[in-house]
Amino acid sequence: MANARIEVPKTAKRGDIIDIRTLISHNMETGYRRDYLGVPLPRDIITHFECKYNGVEVCHAVLHPAISANPYLTFSTVATESGTLEFTWTGDNGFTFSESASITVA
Amino acid sequence: MAHQIKRLTRRKFLAATGGFGIAAILAPRAAAQLNRTQPNNMPEVITRLVGPAKVNEGKVKIMLPPLVENGHLVPLTVRVDSPMTEADHVKAIHVFTDKNPLPEVISFHLGPRAGRASIGTRVRLADTETVVAIAQLSDGSFWSDRAHVVVTTAACLEEL
DSSP: OOOEEEEOOSEEOTTOEEEEEEEEOOOOBOSOOBOTTSOBOOOBOEEEEEEEETTEEEEEEEEOTTBOSSOEEEEEEEOOSSEEEEEEEEEGGGOEEEEEEEEEEO | OHHHHHHHHHHHHHHHHHHHHHHHHHHHHHHHHHHSOOOOSHHHHHHHHHTTSOEEESSEEEEOOSEEEETTOEEEEEEEOOOOOSSSOEEEEEEEESSSSSSEEEEEEOOGGGSSOEEEEEEOOSSSEEEEEEEEETTSOEEEEEEEEEEEEOTTTTOO
């Protein structure tokens, strides 16, 4: 099963821009490769990523096969209030994975 | 008569082996040509995204290493010069390549909550190619930057 790592600062000052880094384990099979018998390997990638801050969307991304295996994404957001940041990845073959991180805003 | 037949067969033999020789010389070239990645439909895809609007140069800064050894994992950062306010912000950052099997790489949708229009990821590059980043602003304008990357070990070498 997938495993995700997230880096969000534990504390921040109100109004600060915080950097967020996410990494999830996933093969990101492009659909352009073949196995050793020459049989094409079907595409199996993460297609969507979403980040919500206390239920409000901060950003979302559409991923394509050109994203490397174990997708790594970095972006930023404004620390507005204490709460949780929720990250969701969805993809082919019903793949879905969520992870959250809490932040205290002073 | 027998002599003539022999000569004919020898001629045929030479023609056949000569043909093989030429085939042996040409086959790897043909294979190499097939292996070389062809430009994809990137301009068409960009036109579909942008529509009638004009894509301006500037505001966007795409950061990629100029030479990469491993096309499977190429760090990419895109920064857009924007105040990221409700009135003036980057709505989306799109990344395209001109020689990957598919031109699309990522579309990152942002808003004023992002604070800063800067995204990073790691991409696959199938060949020495140009990577284009296009930023879509809240006022409807498009801005772009491009980078040429030399790739020594391409991603998707196994394909074909």
